[in-house]
Amino acid sequence: MATEPRILTDVPARLDRLPWSRFHRLVVIALGITWILDGLEVTLAGSVAAALQTSPRLQLTPEQVGLTGSAYLAGAVLGALFFGHLTDRLGRKKLFNITLGVYLVATAATAFSWDFYSFLLFRFLTGAGIGGEYSAINSAIQELIPARLRGRIDLAINGSFWVGAAGGAILSVWLLDPNVLGPELGWRLAFATGAVLGLVILYLRRFLPESPRWLMLHGQPGEASRVVDRIEAEIEASEGVTLTPVKANLVLGNTHRTTLVSVARTLLRDYPGRTAFGLILMAAQAFIYNAIFFTYALVLTRFYGVAADDVGWYILPFAAGNFLGPLLLGPLFDSIGRKTMIFGTYTLSGILLGITALLFDLGMLDATTQTVMWSIVFFFASAAASAAYLTVGESFPLEIRALTIALFYAFGTLLGGVGGPWLFGVLIASESPREIVLGYALGAVLMIVAGLTTRKLGISAERRPLEEVAPPLSAHRGGPSEA
Incomplete structure (x- = not known):
């Protein structure tokens, strides 16, 4: 019987012992732009809805505007699944260039839409690019x-x-004036703004290498080591440090x-609890x-009388509040720990959402105080939502990481993008504050339940190598563990 080859590698240990450097800042800028692009797309799409209905060329009906939003979400779901599978098969670098290219071309084409059907198609393709990016x-x-x-x-x-x-929001106020x-x-x-930004980022991504971890697990351990060699040489030169050797600690088959x-x-x-x-x-955050x-x-607009063109402010x-939450609370997820912080952010945001619902029901809020309350609620909820993406990314083996992220993203998008807005749209159409309160109460309960679940199913992944949190499927180690 032929014996299975065993390869000893130090690639993960070398990557995890690197100091923060210019290389990592490039990773954050060139790759992290995806979320900025998504935020830009979603906000602009909502802000230009009225303009699309009065456009001499398009003249979309409200129903058609809604369909284009659904097309974007459908594209995001299918793009995540399709490109996620290819990312695990063909590599991170190849796909993060392809998905950005799809987004760039599609959003540029959107600016030249000539009728409803062309607009619908281009929004679908834009969503596919963004979903693949995730x-x-x-x-x-x-x-x-x-x-x-x-x-x-990550947060x-x-x-x-x-x-x-x-x-x-700022662009919409100016561009639609x-x-x-x-x-x-x-x-x-x-x-067209998104396309211009995408071109700059596409250029920056030229300087990023393929993930050494992906190379290591796809029959290219030598190339993985050479990529890390180049990263280490660059860091030593730019940061003026000398990196100490590490011991190889992962055996691959x-x-x-x-x-x-x-x-x-x-x-x-293998991982039913984590799943x-x-x-x-x-589901809760979506x-x-x-x-x-x-x-x-x-x-x-309906309950506080805010003019439609002032909503952006x-x-x-x-x-x-949504940006500052993950930024300021993020370090605590590495120091205090994942389980404690996920429990805290989910539970606290649920409690605060319940308090906001009560104040809304009692008529104690106006447009300004409602916005203040939302900002406080989502300071914590945003950190919680970001932690959900972090959790599903680091909880499963590297060989299926991209597809797993895509599956969970698709689930969250389908639930939140279809079920949530539809339910709240029905409640708002009733024009009864009490009906809206019921929707807010449901959201609060979901967040609190998710927080409490962390006490039982949460994972202590802070400061641990990915290969320790979830051993690769090709690794010579003991069986997978839910711990």
């Missing part, structure tokens, strides 16, 4: 960032969605061939985020 980028970032910093960096990058949202560009040119330039069967077996048989935990986290954010303008403090 799986390719999350994989690459987690595999390149040292273990001791993985939590704070900060996920929170940068709201930098894009704020930018979209009839005294500046006019509604027809304004909405077209709004979508034959390359694992990923199939849908092996993915299902890993998620449902359930990830689904609960993603529901309250999409439900409240996509109906934010409706609440302000109310989004800015909301976006600030």
Whole structure:
């Protein structure tokens, strides 16, 4: 009987002992831009809805505007699944360039849409590019960032969605001002903005290497080591440090061939607790985020009398709270720990959401105080949501990481993008504050339940190498553990 080859590698240990450097800053800028682009796209799409209905060329009906939003979400889901599978098979670098290219071309084409059907198609393709980015980028970032910093960096990058949202809000106020560009040119330039930003980032990504961890697990341990050699040489030169040698501590066997069967077996048989935990986290955060954010303008205009063209100004403090939460709380996920912080952020945001619902029901809020309360709630909820993406990324073996991220992302997007906004739209249409309160109460309960679940199913992944949290499927180690 032929013996299985055994390869001893030090690649993970070498990557995790690297000091923070210019290389890591390039990783954050060149890859983390994805969330900014998504925030920009989502906010602009909502802000230009009225302009699309009055556009001489498009003249979309409200139903058609809603369909284009659904097309974007459908594209994101299918793009995540399709490109996520390819990312695990073909590599991180190849796919994060392809997905950005798809986004760039599609959003540029959106600016030249000539009718409803062309607009619908281009929005679908834009969503596909963004969805593909989520799986390719999350994989690459987690595999390149040292273990001791993985939590704070991942949370900060996920929170940068709201930098894009704020930018979209400001751009919409200017671009849609009839005294500046006019509604027809304004909405077209709004979508072209993303393409210009994408071109800059596509250039920066040329300087990033393939993930050494992916190379290591796909029959190229020598190339993986050479890539790390180049990273180390660059860091020693730029940071003026001398890196100490590390001991190889991971033994690999034959390359694992990923199939849908092996993915299902890993998620449902090997890691059922982690799978359930990830689904609960993603479902809770997706529901309250999409439900409240996509109906934010409706609440302000219908219940507080805010003018439609002033809504963007109310989004800015909301976006600030959402960005500052992951940025400021992120370091605690590495120091205090994942379980404690996920429990705290989910539970606290649920309690605060319940208090906000009560104040809304009692008529004690106006547009300004409602915005302040939302900003406080989502300071914690944003960190919780970012932690959900961090958790599903680091909880499963590297060979299926991108596809796993895509599966959980698709689940969250389908639930939050369809169920949440639809339910809140129905509740708001009733024009009864009490009905809205019931929706908020449901969101609060979901967040609290997710927080409590952490006490039982949470994982202590802080400062631990990815290969220790979830051993590769090709590793010569003991069986997988839920711990």
